[in-house]
Amino acid sequence: MINHTHRITVSEIVSETSSNSAAYPLHLELDKALMSNELVELSFLNCPAVSSSFLNSSIGLMLEKYGYEKFRKLVSITNCRPMIAIVLKSYIEEHKNLVSI
Amino acid sequence: MAISTNKFRFKFQSNNNKFAWLQNQISLVRKDASREHIRFVFLDFNDIGFLEPFHITALACLLEELYQLDKDITIEYSQNEPGCQYLKKINFFNFWSDENYDRKNFMPPTITSSFGLWQISPEMIDNYGNSAQKYFEDNFLTDSCLDSLKIALTELFNNIFDHANSPIKGFVYCQYYRNIEKIKFAVCDFGVGIPNSINKFLMNKQEPQVSDQEALVKAFQNRFSTQSTPQNRGWGLHTLSKVVNVSNGKITLHSNNASLTIENAFIKTYRQTEAFQGTIFEVHLDVNTFDSLDDVAVLEY
Numbered sequence: 396m397i398n399h400t401h402r403i404t405v406s407e408i409v410s411e412t413s414s415n416s417a418a419y420p421l422h423l424e425l426d427k428a429l430m431s432n433e434l435v436e437l438s439f440l441n442c443p444a445v446s447s448s449f450l451n452s453s454i455g456l457m458l459e460k461y462g463y464e465k466f467r468k469l470v471s472i473t474n475c476r477p478m479i480a481i482v483l484k485s486y487i488e489e490h491k492n493l494v495s496i
Numbered sequence: 497m498a499i500s501t502n503k504f505r506f507k508f509q510s511n512n513n514k515f516a517w518l519q520n521q522i523s524l525v526r527k528d529a530s531r532e533h534i535r536f537v538f539l540d541f542n543d544i545g546f547l548e549p550f551h552i553t554a555l556a557c558l559l560e561e562l563y564q565l566d567k568d569i570t571i572e573y574s575q576n577e578p579g580c581q582y583l584k585k586i587n588f589f590n591f592w593s594d595e596n597y598d599r600k601n602f603m604p605p606t607i608t609s610s611f612g613l614w615q616i617s618p619e620m621i622d623n624y625g626n627s628a629q630k631y632f633e634d635n636f637l638t639d640s641c642l643d644s645l646k647i648a649l650t651e652l653f654n655n656i657f658d659h660a661n662s663p664i665k666g667f668v669y670c671q672y673y674r675n676i677e678k679i680k681f682a683v684c685d686f687g688v689g690i691p692n693s694i695n696k697f698l699m700n701k702q703e704p705q706v707s708d709q710e711a712l713v714k715a716f717q718n719r720f721s722t723q724s725t726p727q728n729r730g731w732g733l734h735t736l737s738k739v740v741n742v743s744n745g746k747i748t749l750h751s752n753n754a755s756l757t758i759e760n761a762f763i764k765t766y767r768q769t770e771a772f773q774g775t776i777f778e779v780h781l782d783v784n785t786f787d788s789l790d791d792v793a794v795l796e797y
Contacts, residue, residue, distance in 0.1 A: 413622035413650045443626055444643035446650040447731035448658075455729060472795040478643035478739065480793035485738055486731065487797050489718060 400434040406442040413445075418452035425457050429469060439483075440474035450486050458490040466490075502535040504528055510545020510579075514778075515750055519770045522554050526686075526773070530565055537562055540572045544579035549669040549682035550748075550778045552588065556613055556667035557684045557774065563592050564664055586610055586669075608635065611670040616683070621653040628670050632679065633789075636672050640786035644743045645670075645679060648779055651736040652683040658732070662687030662774070672783075678745075679781045686774040689752035690715050708754035709765035716758070736779075737761075744782040751775040 403424050411417045428435045439445075458466050472483060506525050511517035529537045539559075544551075562569055569592060573580035583589060586605035590597040591613070605612045611628045614620075625646040633642050649668065656666045666685030673680060688696075691711035698705055706714065714720050716737050721730030737758050740747050746759040751774065755766040 411622035411626075413625060413654070414618075417622070443622075444629070444646040444650075446647065446654060447729070447735045448650075448654045451729045451731065467797060472797075475793050475795050476641055476643055477787045477791050477793040478641070478647065478742070480795045481742055482647065482735060482739065484795055484797050486735075 400436050401428045402436045402438060403428070404438045404440055404442075405445075406440065409449075412443045412449045415448045415452040418449045421453040422456055425453065425470075426460070429457060429461050429465070432469065435470045437470055437472045438474045439472065439476070439479055442474075442479070444476075444479055445482065447482075447486070450483075454483075454487065455490075458487065463487070463490045502533055503538065504531075504534045504536070505538040505540070507540035507542070508544045510543065514548075514550055514748075515755055515766075515768060515772075517551070518554060518750060518772055518776070519768070522558050523770065523772055525558060526561065529562055529567065535568055536570070537567045538570045538572060541580050541583065542572065542574050542577050544573075544577070544583075547579050547582055548778075549671055549680050550684075550776065552583075552586070552613060552669040553667040553682040553684035554776055556588070556591065556615070556669075557664065557686050559592050560615070560664045560667070561686055582607070586613055588613055591615070604631070607671075609672045609674065613667060613669050616653055616656060616666045616668055616685075618657055621650060621657075624653070624668070625650045632672055636674070637783055637786060639788055640783065641789050641791065642679075642786055644739045644745075644781055644786065645681075647739045648736055648781070649681065649683075651732045651739075652777055652779075655732050656683065656685050656687070656775075659687070659690070659693050661693075677783045679783060680778070682776060682778045684774065684776040689771075689773060690749075690775055691752040691754060707767075708752045709756070709767055712749060712751065712754050712756040712765055713763060716756075716763070740779060740781065743785045745785075746780045748778040749775070 405421060408420045408424060409417050475483065508521055571589060585607045591599060599615055611631050614624060628649060629642045629646040633640060662685040664686055666683060668681060668683045670681035691708035694711040694714055695705045716733045718734040719730040737747060741761050746757065749756045750772050753768050753771045755768055757764050
């Protein structure tokens, strides 16, 4: 059963966007939402540019755990500046062959 | 160059071939000045010539290495020599001569187009990237968004701390060149080098070794990782190349016995006969490719 949309604004829950460790709060929020099959709006409003290390420890872990299809079905990404969008799109789409573990 | 008893002297000279400069000057000084019996090192900067971020970071790593080896370093320079004037204006010499100089913080130099020399530390990675982005946006490129600069810097900093195993921390230096409409920066470390790191990983997995040139190409392959930390997934240099390509930029990399360039998504590698023990990246970004500050993209995947 899919529930209401849960909005996560990245800049409001992490202290920075460059390191693996900084991504942990985002990882927790995403995991909680996806485990409950909630629709997620992941907003990058006012978010500093993100590194691949940050993505590995947040979105990457979700893609590995839940698989690309479930992630794509449940998570929409909004308010991205163009370069962040390019990095995110490339990162997420490279996980297309992943199924949930 | 002269070596006598416990003294080592070397005079730097300009060279248009950056890798030759790296080998014939930086690597040579490293090798000879670091010998145990050498106590006093005299470095003459009077003919050093025009310097770019590449040179600045390599020189910084060299001086830091000698400093950590407890060598007594004397730098000889003329106030009238343009290269020396430039180094003075970016507070270069302060790192090793001013006991009160705060090495952990980045101090904007008197050359406003430069963001200054900084010794990379894990605690400051995000802060430096954000600050460099904001500095150039606020002072020169006021309608532009320099996310690509921050991403490129951060990927290289993380790469150093994840892989380099460097006995000294690396250095970064960033400058805006208005006349050619580019931002250039360089990141240098004196770690094991990318080919050595990759071949050690392959050896541990009992897989065949690759040439240094092949190793540099492998480093940029998506999802290739030496897994030096549990979180590594092999995205860092791939992301760097993507961002630089979108920014109509160029990456030049020298490490161990190879060099690599990436421009317009085209990779070229070169074999070098002499090894460089370390890794130096030089990145150029075309400022005309930067998005406007207010641009927002729709992300569909």
